[in-house]
Each structure stands twice: as C-alpha cells, then as structure tokens.
Amino acid sequence: MNTKALKLAAVAATMLEDFSPTEWVPLPSLGLGIRVLVDDGQQQLVATAQTSLDRSADTGSAAEAGRIYDTMYPHAGFAWPHLRAITEVDADYFGTTASTTVTLIDPLPGAPVGDQAITDVARASSLAQALATLHSAAPETISEAGFPVEDPSRFQFQILERLDQAASTGQVPAALLQHWEEEFEKVALWRFLATPIHGAIDETSVYTDQERVLALSGIERLRVSDPAIDLAAASALIDPAAVPTFFSEYRNSRPRADEHVITRAELLAEFAVLDWLLEAVDSGDQDAIQDAGELLSSFNNVLFSKEASEPKGAPTETTVASSAPTATSSDQDSNPATDVPTEQPESDTGRTPEAESVIDEGTTEPDESAPPEDSQRP
Incomplete structure (x- = not known):
C-alpha cells in the first residue's frame, strides 16, 4: 500500500470544515511530491504534499498568483490552480528533512502533456x-x-x-x-x-x-x-x-x-x-x-x-x-511533452473521479509504488 498517499489523504480530511473525504486515489507526482485526489461524494480536490518541490517560489506566491490571474485574465480560455487550503506537517510525518507544506486545490481540467512532443x-x-x-x-x-x-x-x-x-x-x-x-x-x-x-x-x-x-x-x-x-x-x-x-x-x-x-x-x-x-x-x-x-x-x-x-x-x-533536460531561463525546468493518455483511476464504487481523472494521464510516477486501480479510504 502507498502509505504516504494514505497519510496525505488523512491530512486532507482535516483541512476544510465542510469537506470530509471518504475516498482517495493516488496521482502521479509531476515533480511536486505526493499527490492524491480526495472525494467526499460531492466534490473532488487535489491534495499535494510538496516533498520534492525544487522551485524557489513558495506556496503563498502560488496563492497570490492565482488571485492575480483571476484579476488579469477573467475571460481567458484556460484555467489555473485555485488554492482552497494550506497547512504544514512536521518533517517526521513524511520522513523529510524539513516540515512539509500540504495544499488543497481544485482539480485542473485535462492532463499534463507529458513526455512526447505536441505534434498536432x-x-x-x-x-x-x-x-x-x-x-x-x-x-x-x-x-x-x-x-x-x-x-x-x-x-x-x-x-x-x-x-x-x-x-x-x-x-x-x-x-x-x-x-x-x-x-x-x-x-x-x-x-x-x-x-x-x-x-x-x-x-x-x-x-x-x-x-x-x-x-x-x-x-x-x-x-x-x-x-x-x-x-x-x-x-x-x-x-x-x-x-x-x-x-x-x-x-x-x-x-x-x-x-x-x-x-x-x-x-x-x-x-x-x-x-x-x-x-x-x-x-x-x-x-x-x-x-x-x-x-x-x-x-x-x-x-x-x-x-x-x-x-x-x-x-x-x-x-x-x-533533447536536453533544461529550460530557457535562470528558473530552469525540463521541457518534454505528450498527449498520450493512460488509464483513469477508479473508485471502489466503480465511479470514475470526475475532474482530476485525466490528470493521471501524466507520465511521472508516484513517489512510492504505482497507484492501485481501486481507491482507498482514509
């Protein structure tokens, strides 16, 4: 069992007063750390424990950036992350060297392009x-x-x-x-x-x-x-x-x-x-x-x-x-891409998560074992 994902689901269950998830599905890391999709039967949110985030900008910046995007691009034809809750957990909880930031965001539509080039x-x-x-x-x-x-x-x-x-x-x-x-x-x-x-x-x-x-x-x-x-x-x-x-x-x-x-x-x-x-x-x-x-x-x-x-x-x-795993500025990241989907996670009730399901089409694997096909309960 992916114990770190289970721990993250447990943390996510405490972060919002009106949100008590009963199901969770591990998601690909995407270079961020541990990620799970949590579901209370009415809404789904993505919880992330940022155990491997290597970027300099902090989570507070991401929240503020989201508000700025809302102001500057009210009619944009694309979405961006909206932070719903944030907390810190002690280093020993996920076995990290420092405390870990855990966030809850609304799922994004679509899937990361991944490691094959956009050809169309x-x-x-x-x-x-x-x-x-x-x-x-x-x-x-x-x-x-x-x-x-x-x-x-x-x-x-x-x-x-x-x-x-x-x-x-x-x-x-x-x-x-x-x-x-x-x-x-x-x-x-x-x-x-x-x-x-x-x-x-x-x-x-x-x-x-x-x-x-x-x-x-x-x-x-x-x-x-x-x-x-x-x-x-x-x-x-x-x-x-x-x-x-x-x-x-x-x-x-x-x-x-x-x-x-x-x-x-x-x-x-x-x-x-x-x-x-x-x-x-x-x-x-x-x-x-x-x-x-x-x-x-x-x-x-x-x-x-x-x-x-x-x-x-x-x-x-x-x-x-x-072909080189770098970017083009002083804040470099690697730049491969794909549009090839993989299977979607399913819950133990047979219900496919509605929003973040296609995010599992990303090619980065979770931190521990590959995600099980059935969702777990925290």
Whole structure:
C-alpha cells in the first residue's frame, strides 16, 4: 500500500470544515511530491504534499498568483490552480528533512502533456494563443503585488554572464560560442517592453485535451520579464514540424508583440543546451558534463552544416535544444511533452473521479509504488 498517499489523504480530511473525504486515489507526482485526489461524494480536490518541490517560489506566491490571474485574465480560455487550503506537517510525518507544506486545490481540467512532443497543429496553436493572452496583460498588477520585474538589459547581462561561464569550461565549440556572443550582443534584440510571463512552462504545467490547452499550473513563477522565455520553453514541448505554426499563431494572436520576440525565443531554445552544461558543472556530475559537451558539439555541427537556403530559426535547432533536460531561463525546468493518455483511476464504487481523472494521464510516477486501480479510504 502507498502509505504516504494514505497519510496525505488523512491530512486532507482535516483541512476544510465542510469537506470530509471518504475516498482517495493516488496521482502521479509531476515533480511536486505526493499527490492524491480526495472525494467526499460531492466534490473532488487535489491534495499535494510538496516533498520534492525544487522551485524557489513558495506556496503563498502560488496563492497570490492565482488571485492575480483571476484579476488579469477573467475571460481567458484556460484555467489555473485555485488554492482552497494550506497547512504544514512536521518533517517526521513524511520522513523529510524539513516540515512539509500540504495544499488543497481544485482539480485542473485535462492532463499534463507529458513526455512526447505536441505534434498536432490544433494544440500548438492553442498553446500559442494562451501565451499571447498571458503576455498581453498590463504588468502593473504583478509588480504592485511584489512579484519580480526583470529589466531587459539585466536579462541580457545574465545571458552573457552565463555564456562567459560556459566558455570557461572549454566544452563549447568556438564557432557556437561566437554565434551566441554575436546574436545576444545585438542591441536591437533587447529593445522591447517586459510583459507578464508564466515563467515555468514545462511538460507538467501545460494541461490539454486532444484539441487545446485547458489549464496552466506552476503559476507561482509569475513575473514581468521577456515573453521569449515562455515561447522558448513552450517550443521545446512541440514537435519541430509544428513549431513554425506555433510561432505564427503567437504572432497573429499578439500583433503588438515586439518584432524580435521570435528571434529571442529561438536563441533561448538553443541556449537550453548550454544551460544544461552549466547545471552539470555546478553539480560536479562528470557524466552529465560529458553528455552536455557532446550535445553542444552535435548542435554545432548541425547549426553550421545547414544549407544557406535553410531558414535561420529552422526546427532543427529546437529539436536539439529540447533533447536536453533544461529550460530557457535562470528558473530552469525540463521541457518534454505528450498527449498520450493512460488509464483513469477508479473508485471502489466503480465511479470514475470526475475532474482530476485525466490528470493521471501524466507520465511521472508516484513517489512510492504505482497507484492501485481501486481507491482507498482514509
């Protein structure tokens, strides 16, 4: 039996006065920790014990971000997490080194895209439209709430600083290094107004059905910054053949976007390989350093052996970048994707949970054993 999931269900049963769940179903971790769907026969909620959350933003930020989303995007065609309750449990309860935050949220529609690329035009276009909506809002509400505001020139400096760090490793081919230095030093590239961005687009934060994007999670990374950060991360979730459609739809959905946003997104997607190298160096993982170096050499060969007639931002570059388990900003996450469903959990009454059932289509496994087909009772 998944004892940690059972413990989480027991905690969830005490968190709301008007909610006394009688059934629970373990859910995939999604990199967050322990997750269960709890049901009292009238409503379902998702409880999460954040035992493996490796992001810097705290849960309070997620709750505030949800309120900001409510204010800024009242007519958005996608949903986002709404925090219903939050509590802390002692470290020894889940066997962690520090106290664990437990949250209750409303289930999100759809399922995380997972570890296979989005190949269909419909979902690629829907993701572009969702990001265009996010980036079109005024930034004042975010800055007034105390979320980070990143100046374009500061972001450029950070990129060039990472480039210098990577150069010192000796793992970056000279031609590729020169290519990035020349591109990122272009003054015109950084003449844009920072916008609200999601900031944590990855394979676990984009929820879809078979046709469109239904929800975005991970909203605690909300900030005002370069919209190309979101575009680069999203492009890594999309099959190379559908990337031009994604960028075209974004441009059509946000005609007032700065003229260089797609160029920056393509460069940041390339840069993900270099970020992987820097993470490997920081961790001292020699195998990962060697793998990153080999991938950079391979990318160098691909980039500079292309025929002159091939477009600058061809999908080949995104293919190479998306093969590295990193993101495109200083808040990096890995960016694989999928739309392949798996079986839905069922309760012991034979009733399929109504909301979070499709979330089990994510490919990340729970912390302990695989979830049983029958739900348990706390």
